[in-house]
Each structure stands twice: as structure tokens, then as C-alpha cells.
């Protein structure tokens with residue numbers, strides 16, 4: 001187990017995010033702290049999607065014949081599907097699949113819903129659990145068999161140009177979402193041999209975890225008319241003809257929470273962006289033998305003010321234990337801001353603040369008029385600081401290489417992401433993967449530079465990224 005992996009497991013347990021002891025491999029229990037982080041994350045996501053999508057909820061079970069209609073799609077998922085074969089003691093006539101994703105649940109219904117060009121576009125999403133019998137090593141939140149937080153959007157259009165635009169829009173949506181969590185990413189087009197089963201092409205977001213491996217945190221697929229033909233989803237054009245629709249779908253999962261934990265955390269534990277944190281501020285009264293009550297009363301007033309005026313999630317920790325122990329605990333749980341107030345601070349009209357992302361003590365003048373505003377602006381500094389630091393680390397870890405030898409050396413010595421020029425030919429791409437023994441992540445399309453392919457020396461078409469992945 002790598003150092004990061006050990007750290008990650010320890011944090012999930014100590015910060016009470018999830019309990020991994022549930023007796024089915026790849027299925028875990030969300031604990032109250034984790035559940036709150038998840039809830040705040042989903043709120044951000046829903047707020048963005050609700051601007052131009054409608055939320056729906058489809059059944060978990062998919063009839064065997066529907067699942068098997070789209071040949072390429074089913075091939076891609078055949079090893080991963082869980083089947084329900086019995087109802088009580090009775091064997092079912094038709095096996096039912098636990099959805100591994102919902103194309104084959106939704107699209108037969110879309111075929112009933114779409115009638116005319118005036119119905120289009122349609123944009124739906126749902127946030128549900130999906131099941132994939134993953135054969136690769138499972139890891140909490142990262143590779144699970146029950147994906148508890150699967151956001152999947154599905155859109156229907158009347159032209160190819162519109163789906164292209166929707167792919168752009170979906171990328172914009174996920175950018176906005178990841179930006180608000182401070183998660184940095186690279187966006188690439190997956191190579192032909194690594195696209196979503198049934199898609200025309202796949203765009204993917206990957207982030208970098210501290211061990212130098214990347215994690216795919218979101219994907220956007222252009223489905224063209226592939227599924228429309230299989231599920232007979234047609235619309236009537238203004239001139240009365242019937243045409244197949246064009247579709248896109250895009251999704252993300254529990255991995256988003258894994259990357260918030262992995263990207264922002266440090267030796268002291270979790271470090272949460274204020275928008276996601278169960279508590280955004282913790283207030284610790286510093287009590288000596290005398291004057292304890294006065295300090296607590298004062299802290300209560302501050303707590304009340306920040307709660308009512310600022311709508312902040314704040315916790316006054318007046319437990320009768322050492323302050324040091326409290327600091328340690330809240331740091332580990334990732335509370336973005338700690339305020340300490342003792343008798344002397346009250347006399348001096350100030351307070352000590354410690355931002356979780358930098359862990360340095362600062363003094364803040366206490367002005368009741370502007371307190372809420374001051375704290376809000378500190379929280380937004382924290383958000384920015386976290387995002388900037390995370391992006392700087394990602395950028396430092398993308399390194400250009402000019403030869404296969406250099407690529408092998410970089411990847412084995414430094415991990416991270418390497419970038420190089422590639423001709424775009426499948427056979428050559430496969431050769432590169434074999435020689436470096438790591439798979440291509442994807443291509444960053446607009447290759448401006450002049451160059452030769454790192455492997456075959458032909459004219460290069462794409463700037464290509466490669467990294468070890470989860």
C-alpha cells in the first residue's frame with residue numbers, strides 16, 4: 001500500500017467519512033460527517049444542473065433484453081453487471097440487471113417521450129446509486145462496486161451540431177463544479193480504444209492525487225445516433241419526416257469526494273473547502289482558571305451572530321478538554337477556520353484565527369459591525385488559496401518529454417503526467433503504451449506546435465497526456 005493509500009484510509013476512518021467494514025467488497029457506509037460533505041457537494045452540483053436540466057428518477061432494475069440491445073454497450077459492461085434472477089423462491093422469466101449506468105433504462109422511455117422537433121432539446125439528470133462488479137482492486141470512493149453517488153445527465157437533440165455544443169456545455173458545467181471545489185483537472189479526449197462503450201467519443205476530466213497517479217473524475221460522451229438507432233428514438237422534423245435524434249450523456253461519482261479529500265488534505269488530516277465543510281468555523285474558548293464564564297458568554301454571542309447574520313455553519317467547542325486536543329481534532333476533520341478567544345483577546349478587542357489550509361495564527365480585530373463580512377471574506381480567501389495551491393501542484397506535475405526513453409524515465413522516477421507529441425495512429429498509440437507500459441490518458445486537441453511523433457517520427461497531430469491511473 002502506498003503512503004497516500006494508507007493516509008487516505010486512515011482519514012476516511014478518523015474523520016468519520018465512511019465505514020469500510022460493511023461485509024460486501026466495494027460497498028461502504030456513509031457516516032454522518034461524510035454524508036454532510038456529500039450533501040453539500042450535491043447541493044452545488046444540483047444548483048448548476050438545475051439551470052438547464054430537469055431532475056428525474058428511474059428504476060434501479062433493467063430488463064435483460066433492454067440492457068442487451070446495444071451490442072457495443074453491453075459488451076463493454078458484460079463483466080460488470082449484477083443480476084437479479086429470483087423473486088423470493090421463484091425464478092424470474094426475464095433476468096433483471098442492477099443498473100451499471102442508465103442508458104438502457106432511460107432510452108426506451110425516451111423513445112416514447114420524444115415526438116416532434118419542438119420537444120427538443122431535452123436534458124435530464126439523476127443522482128442515484130449504480131452497481132458495477134469491478135474486477136480491478138476496489139478502493140473506497142475511488143473504485144467501488146456500489147457507486148452511491150452517480151450523477152448522470154442525458155440529453156437529446158435534433159442535430160449533430162447541437163450535440164457538439166452540448167458536449168462543450170457539459171464540459172463548462174463540470175469545470176464550474178470542480179472549480180468551486182478547488183479540484184484541478186486536465187481535460188482530454190480519450191483515445192478510440194478507451195471511449196465509453198457505445199459512444200462516438202469521450203471527453204474526460206482527470207485530477208492528480210498526491211501519489212502522482214491520476215483519477216478520472218468525470219466524463220462527457222457524445223453518443224451520436226448510436227443509441228437512437230438501437231432504441232428507435234426518432235422525432236418528426238418540421239417537414240414531417242422522421243429522423244433519429246442525437247444524444248450526449250455525462251457523469252461523475254463518489255470520486256469527486258475522494259479527490260476533495262486527496263487533493264486538499266495534508267499530514268494534519270482533511271482540509272475542506274468552506275462550501276462543503278459540515279462546520280465552516282469552529283470557535284474555541286481559551287479558558288484559564290478565572291474568567292471562564294465571561295469567555296464562554298462572549299463566544300456564544302459571536303456564535304449567534306455568525307449563525308444568524310452570516311448563515312454560517314459554526315460550532316462552539318466548549319467541552320471541558322485541553323484546547324490543544326480540540327485543535328488537533330478539528331484540524332483532522334478539516335474545519336476551514338478556527339477562531340480562538342481568551343480573556344486577553346476580549347480585553348484587546350481581537351481574536352486569533354487559524355486558517356486550516358495554511359495553519360498559521362493571525363490576529364483579527366474584532367469589529368461587531370463587520371464581523372460577519374470579515375469572516376465571510378476570510379472563508380473566501382481560504383477557498384481561493386486552496387484552489388490556487390492545488391492548481392499549482394497539478395501544473396508542476398505535467399512534464400513535456402521528447403523521447404520514449406525520457407518518457408519511461410519520467411514516469412518511473414517522478415510519476416505525474418507527461419505530455420508529448422503523437423501522430424494519432426492507433427497502432428502507434430498502442431506501441432507507445434507498450435513501450436512505456438502505461439496507458440495514454442488522452443489527447444489535448446488543439447496541438448499548435450510543430451513536431452514529430454515521439455514514437456514513429458511522423459508529423460504529430462496531438463499533444464498527448466499519459467499518466468499512471470487509478
Ligand code: PR8
Pocket residue numbers: 100101102103132134141142143144145147151152153196216217218219221249250251252253254255
Ligand atoms: C457513464 N453514462 O456511465 P462512465 N467507482 C467510482 N466511480 C466510478 C466507477 C467506480 N467503480 N466507475 C466509474 N466511475 C455515462 C455517463 C451515464 C453518465 C465514475 O460514464 O462509465 C468515473 O469518474 O465514464 C466516471 O468518469 C463516471 O463515474 C461516469 O462513468
